[in-house]
């Protein structure tokens with residue numbers, strides 16, 4: 313019997329009708345296969361929020377100014393952002409990683425200083441990163457995942473904060489999912505119709521600048537420092553048999569890069585939710601992923617990933633805490 317078949321047989325023998333927990337059973341099996349144990353665990357979770365700024369904001373791709381990134385990083389460090397509230401609600405450690413915020417940030421116990429540079433270059437005019445920068449961001453992201461796992465995390469949840477990053481993610485999706493740019497661009501943090509049309513026009517110019525389709529080059533041309541670090545974190549977690557929870561649109565674009573670079577890491581990725589951002593559903597389909605939740609979220613920061621954590625914990629508990637029907641019927645409980 314394969315590992316998967318024996319895990320399924322274990323669930324089928326439990327004191328309930330076989331298959332009665334639907335996709336929670338699939339999730340339990342996935343967790344066991346990723347962690348390579350019949351008794352997976354998801355109690356200890358770390359949310360890594362990667363923060364970075366984008367040169368593309370110079371051309372007005374976001375409704376909000378770049379300075380909001382730094383302001384939200386301060387808010388996350390003060391424990392007052394939505395991600396902090398959700399992390400407390402579900403029980404998860406929060407670590408903020410400065411991947412490329414366009415400001416000098418004061419030291420803080422919850423802040424990891426990993427700045428590769430202050431913001432990316434403007435991808436509408438030139439490659440967002442150099443080869444050296446993109447490689448440093450990837451390896452730093454892997455190091456952050458490794459450090460969280462070293463501290464005891466059984467699950468890594470990815471999140472991001474970076475004004476303009478839905479534009480960068482749309483370009484990445486366009487090139488790696490091979491979908492028309494208009495199908496990849498959405499309102500992000502909240503454009504009106506004119507703002508969305510302008511964003512598409514700027515990104516059309518960016519896309520005309522390079523015909524890259526190879527994942528590392530797409531990341532270098534169009535990505536962000538926080539997107540590259542999240543891709544590296546997917547690699548770092550997968551290498552350590554640790555499930556990595558993928559949040560919304562921007563996070564999924566990073567996972568797409570990570571998976572196109574190393575297809576085997578797909579197995580470690582758990583897709584938390586279907587974002588309301590236009591394009592996310594198509595990107596999930598391109599990855600063959602069916603997310604756990606569909607709540608109309610479009611925030612980022614890892615908020616959707618945190619909301620999926622209780623499902624992971626229930627699925628892990630299912631594997632090890634439920635009696636078999638044989639034991640129940642034989643009066644052994």
Ligand SMILES: Cc1cc2ncn([C@H]3O[C@H](COP(=O)(O)O)[C@@H](O)[C@H]3O)c2cc1C
Nearest residue numbers: 374472473474475476477478500501612613
């Ligand atoms: C106050 C505020 C808090 C946020 N938290 C996450 N995002 C989200 O919005 C940004 C992406 O949208 P765009 O590409 O349109 O700028 C990212 O920072 C993402 O995490 C926020 C956005 C804002 C304005």
Ligand SMILES: O=C(O)c1cccnc1
Nearest residue numbers: 500560561587610611612
């Ligand atoms: O889906 C997301 O993660 C998202 C959507 C819009 C803006 N920021 C994040």
